[in-house]
Amino acid sequence: MSRLSATFASLKANHRKALIPFITAGDPTPGFTVPLLHAMVAAGADIIELGVPFSDPMADGPVIQKASERSLAHHTSLRKVLNMVAEFRQTDKATPIVLMGYLNPIEAMGYAAFVERAKAVDVDGVITVDMPPEEAGDLLPLLQAAGIDPVFLLAPTSTPERVRKVDAVGSGYVYYVSLKGVTGAGNLDLDDVEARLAGIRLNTQLPLGVGFGIKNAETAAQIAKLADAVVVGSALIELIEQHCAPVEPALEEQALSDLICRMLRDMRSAMDTI
Amino acid sequence: MIAQVKQGSESYDWPDARGHFGPYGGVFVSETLMHAIGELRDAYQHYIKDPAFLSELDLDLKHYVGRPSPIYHAARLSRVVGGAQIYLKREDLNHTGAHKVNNTVGQALLAQRMGKTRIIAETGAGQHGVATATVAARLGLECVVYMGSVDVxxxxxxxxxxxxxxxxxxxxxxxxxTLKDALNEAMRDWVTNIDNTFYIIGTVAGPHPYPAMVRDFQAIIGRESKQQMQELTGRLPDHLVACVGGGSNAIGLFYPFIKDAQVAMHGVEAAGDGIATGRHSAPLTAGRPGVLHGNRTYLMEDDDGEIIETHSISAGLDYPGVGPEHAWLKDIGRANYVSITDQEALHAFHTLTEKEGIIPALESSHAVAYGMKLASTLSSEQTVLINLSGRGDKDMKTVADWEGKPL
Incomplete structure (x- = not known):
């Protein structure tokens, strides 16, 4: 069983839902990331989605775009992100890490070289935003052979046929994008999410994570009632945007990390009391 | 006319059902767009065979765009160059001044058929934006155009x-x-307003069906050219020359000739300050394959796969990718891809203006520059057909600024 599957199984046995923070690696500086990963685990994160920055993040809203730009200003490459995972693994061998990004950096590194290195540093899953199952034919077998879960997205517009397609090739969990739009947009319609998740469950047994539109402890708890995992990204990254240089006064890295972890802890406790 | 799209290309049958041209093309988009793209693909495949749609399109191309555009024998330029006979396909004479409108007329009619009330587009220099705003005005559709603030x-x-x-x-x-960021932003708009919005992409790039659909709307250029060159010279041209940014005017000219093996095809990329300087927009010449904006194609990127900034005096060629069909035509050797620097393009801009009284767009000036170079190596019995994809009125300020002459 993959580390992701084991994590979901153990959470389920304890009647808990997974809290999955997303941050962009190297934002606002490369040195900030690994200590933050450890701090987020201490604050209650069960799984971490680690964003690989890309110059053209087509599916992301302004908050994550700017995170990518801050990170790329320090030349954070896919190889460097994999090194960060290696560093994280020196002291944390339990928390699943899922890389999330766009296909081109993986194409540039080469599928085989990427998968080999990802396996070596113990990456658990890969979400490639602009690689739907139809285009995954070359990368999938490499990931599967390496025991890395390919995690796919589903959207409000996904048909039952598409859900079955994702179920057939994906593993670990499914990332349900709860809004039409880009990351960081709009407000959640909980009734709609509930109905859509019920529809999706007819066609897949994979754990369902919900992202897009989770802004605070209250929405995290509401989503935790409906889904197996709550993914929070833009709300955390907004904190970085508001408090890192060149914003004045910029917080010290430790204080910024504390702020992010406070939000996660609030979400964690709200999710655990549902 | 569109009904003849496949004529002359029976053995060349790309893209495949999933939108691939060999390893290129495809549908590399987020799940949030997959449904809309499927809808578009189905509607396109239906209407491109629908006689009522095609006859409405033909009427618009004739009466609104002003087609067919003529082919002009540039006899004086040919004499000056001293070589092959140079012919110009006059897309610059279209309504709005470039080939872009062939595509926007087609996509706007499709949007109307699909019941979409809102049109979005990306634009670099503004030509595709203008061509889109034009057809949206005519059909009474709301229109939003994304444009990089540098280009604005x-x-x-x-x-x-x-x-x-x-x-x-x-x-x-x-x-x-710039343009690539405008495209990102238009995609973000589309994903957010998917129910009522049609995204008119201006070139033969993007996820399937765009590269094939835009090609089919632009292929009118090549179909007319085939017939006109027969009438003018009694045979097909020996060489076709067109500039390539995304590559829509080039594919429009090339596509109906692909199966005519005796016709050589040359796509001209922007070498900017020179390929060796790295400041250029020539992914086919100096880039490598990758995935951007929904398709796999040649890209300008760094070693880590981040897209790098491009440069060309011509905003319409200033794009880090290229249509996937060009990538495939390059790999199979059916078309030859070359590059022309800013300086060479400017020289051609002046030469055509002075010798023929035709002011070409800076984009098209790249094709003119290579066409002249090529013609000078050929005999006077041979013919070179250059796609004059747009007129230069829009470029007065750029050229004057470049040459330090106040307007």
């Missing part, structure tokens, strides 16, 4: 034209603030 500043006149036509121009502040 350097193409103020086109921004004003779009505003006059009733379009809203949104300056894009992300990334390099």
């Amino acid at each position: 500043a350097r193409q103020a006149q086109n921004v004003y034209r779009m505003n006059l036509l009733g379009a809203k121009v949104v300056p894009v502040e992300s990334g390099s603030k």
Whole structure:
């Protein structure tokens, strides 16, 4: 069983839902990331989605775009992100890490070289935003052979046929994008999410994570009632945007990390009391 | 006319059902767009065979765009160059001044058939934005055009034209603030407003079906050329030359000739300051395959796969990718891809203006420059057909600024 599957199984046995923070690696500086990963685990994160920055993040809203730009200003490459995972693994061998990004950096590194290195540093899953199952034919077998879960997205517009397609090739969990739009947009319609998740469950047994539109402890708890995992990204990254240089006064890295972890802890406790 | 799209290309049958041209093309988009793209693909495949749609399109191309565009024998230029006979396909004479409108007329009719009430587009120099705003005005559709803020500043006149036509121009502040970022932003709009919005992409790039659909709307250029060159010279041209940014005017000219093996095809990329300087927009010449904007194709990227900034005097060629069909035509050796520097393009701009009284767009000047170079190596019995994809009125300020002459 993959580390992701084991994590979901153990959470389920304890009647808990997974809290999955997303941050962009190297934002606002490369040195900030690994200590933050450890701090987020201490604050209650069960799984971490680690964003690989890309110059053209087509599916992301302004908050994550700017995170990518801050990170790329320090030349954070896919190889460097994999090194960060290696560093994280020196002291944390339990928390699943899922890389999330766009296909081109993986194409540039080469599928085989990427998968080999990802396996070596113990990456658990890969979400490639602009690689739907139809285009995954070359990368999938490499990931599967390496025991890395390919995690796919589903959207409000996904048909039952598409859900079955994702179920057939994906593993670990499914990332349900709860809004039409880009990351960081709009407000959640909980009734709609509930109905859509019920529809999706007819066609897949994979754990369902919900992202897009989770802004605070209250929405995290509401989503935790409906889904197996709550993914929070833009709300955390907004904190970085508001408090890192060149914003004045910029917080010290430790204080910024504390702020992010406070939000996660609030979400964690709200999710655990549902 | 569109019904003859496949004529002359029976054995060349790309893309495949999933939108691939060999390893290129495809549908590399987020799940949030997959449904809309499927809808578009189905509608396109239906209407491209629908006689009522095609006859409406033909009427629009004739009466609104002003087709067929003539082919002109540039006899004086040919004598000056001293070699092959140079012919110009006069897309510059179309309504709005470039080939772009062939595609926007087609996609706007499709949008109407699909019941979409809102049109969005990306634009670099503003030509595609203007062509889109034009057809949206005519059909009474809401129109939003995304344009990098750098381009908004350097193409103020086109921004004003779009505003006059009733379009809203949104300056894009992300990334390099140019065409590629405008495309990212248009995609973000589309994913957010998918129910009522049709995205008119201006070139043969993007996820399937765009590369095939835009090609099929632009292939009128090549179909007319085939017939016109027969009438003018009694045979097909020996060489076709067209500039390549995304590559829509080039594919439009090339496509109907692909199966005519005796016709050589040359796509001309922008070498900017020179390929060796790295400051250029020539992914086929100096890039490598990768995935961007929904398709796999040649890209300008760094070793880590981040897209790098491009340069060309011509905003319409200033793009880090290229249509996937060009990538495939390059790999299978059916078309030859070359590059022309800013300086060479400017020289051709002046030469054509002075010798023939035709002011070409800076984009098209790249094709003219290579066409002249090529013609000078050939005999006077041979023919070179250059696609004069647009007129140069929009470039007066750029050229004057470049040459330090106040307007």
